[in-house]
Amino acid sequence: MERRNNPVWITGAGGLIGNNLVQTAPRLAVRALTRSDFDLLDSAAVRREFQKDQPQLVIHCAAISTIAVAQENPEFARRVNVEAVKLLVELAAEIPFVFFSTDLVFDGRNGNYIETDAPNPLHLYGETKAATEEIVLKNPRHLVVRTSINGGISRAGDRGFNEQLRLALQSGKPMKLFTDEFRSPIPAVETARAVWELIGKNCTGIYHVAGAERLSRWQIGQLLLPRWPEIKTRIEPGSAKDFLGPPRAPDTSLDVSKAQTILSAPLPGLGEWLAANPNEPF
Numbered sequence: 001m002e003r004r005n006n007p008v009w010i011t012g013a014g015g016l017i018g019n020n021l022v023q024t025a026p027r028l029a030v031r032a033l034t035r036s037d038f039d040l041l042d043s044a045a046v047r048r049e050f051q052k053d054q055p056q057l058v059i060h061c062a063a064i065s066t067i068a069v070a071q072e073n074p075e076f077a078r079r080v081n082v083e084a085v086k087l088l089v090e091l092a093a094e095i096p097f098v099f100f101s102t103d104l105v106f107d108g109r110n111g112n113y114i115e116t117d118a119p120n121p122l123h124l125y126g127e128t129k130a131a132t133e134e135i136v137l138k139n140p141r142h143l144v145v146r147t148s149i150n151g152g153i154s155r156a157g158d159r160g161f162n163e164q165l166r167l168a169l170q171s172g173k174p175m176k177l178f179t180d181e182f183r184s185p186i187p188a189v190e191t192a193r194a195v196w197e198l199i200g201k202n203c204t205g206i207y208h209v210a211g212a213e214r215l216s217r218w219q220i221g222q223l224l225l226p227r228w229p230e231i232k233t234r235i236e237p238g239s240a241k242d243f244l245g246p247p248r249a250p251d252t253s254l255d256v257s258k259a260q261t262i263l264s265a266p267l268p269g270l271g272e273w274l275a276a277n278p279n280e281p282f
Contacts, residue, residue: 213269
């Protein structure tokens with residue numbers, strides 16, 4: 001590769017997945033990009049920095065990734081999640097480009113989705129991700145990684161699903177966790193490991209990288225509470241049908257069989273990973 005000595009761009013490097021990718025990068029010069037470097041909505045700045053660095057690879061993690069924030073700021077969400085990515089895809093036309101998408105491109109009616117299942121998002125956030133998948137996949141060099149909720153310890157302390165749950169429980173108020181909403185939770189360190197391996201094996205197209213275990217919010221809570229003996233807050237089973245916010249997809253669990261055939265080590269389920277890593281901060 002002509003640019004082999006040039007840096008790898010990782011956008012959203014301050015986030016949970018981005019930071020894990022930076023920390024586990026395999027002997028590559030990495031430029032870990034955050035908002036303090038330049039604004040991805042400033043097209044002139046993006047073009048200038050890209051021409052200066054001539055990166056050999058772009059891994060795009062930056063996004064408006066909260067359903068509620070996207071619903072409240074639709075134009076801003078489209079600019080960040082679609083327009084900014086469109087420019088990066090254009091600039092990276094001749095190099096590998098990795099785009100992080102989401103299980104929420106699906107409506108959740110079926111669950112256990114495979115890569116060829118048709119997206120049908122229920123909300124603006126999912127719509128922006130589905131639209132950008134199409135843009136990215138027009139280039140056969142590029143890779144779309146669909147993932148589910150990721151956990152771990154983030155720099156901000158509130159990016160992982162485990163961190164968000166723990167913060168909510170620290171309020172001391174009893175809370176309900178849905179028994180009828182299912183995802184494929186995964187530690188971000190496992191996501192990063194898998195993505196670096198997919199990149200190393202020149203994988204393109206769509207791959208699902210998520211936990212191998214379909215879990216409800218209630219089940220996730222039951223797995224995590226024993227890790228936090230200092231928290232005494234009670235959790236109770238609840239139903240997503242009673243949620244008054246934006247529409248929720250009931251089962252967006254992902255089938256990870258395609259990635260499993262490529263990876264040297266399997267993607268674990270959350271319960272399996274927690275049992276195997278009892279002393280890992282989570």
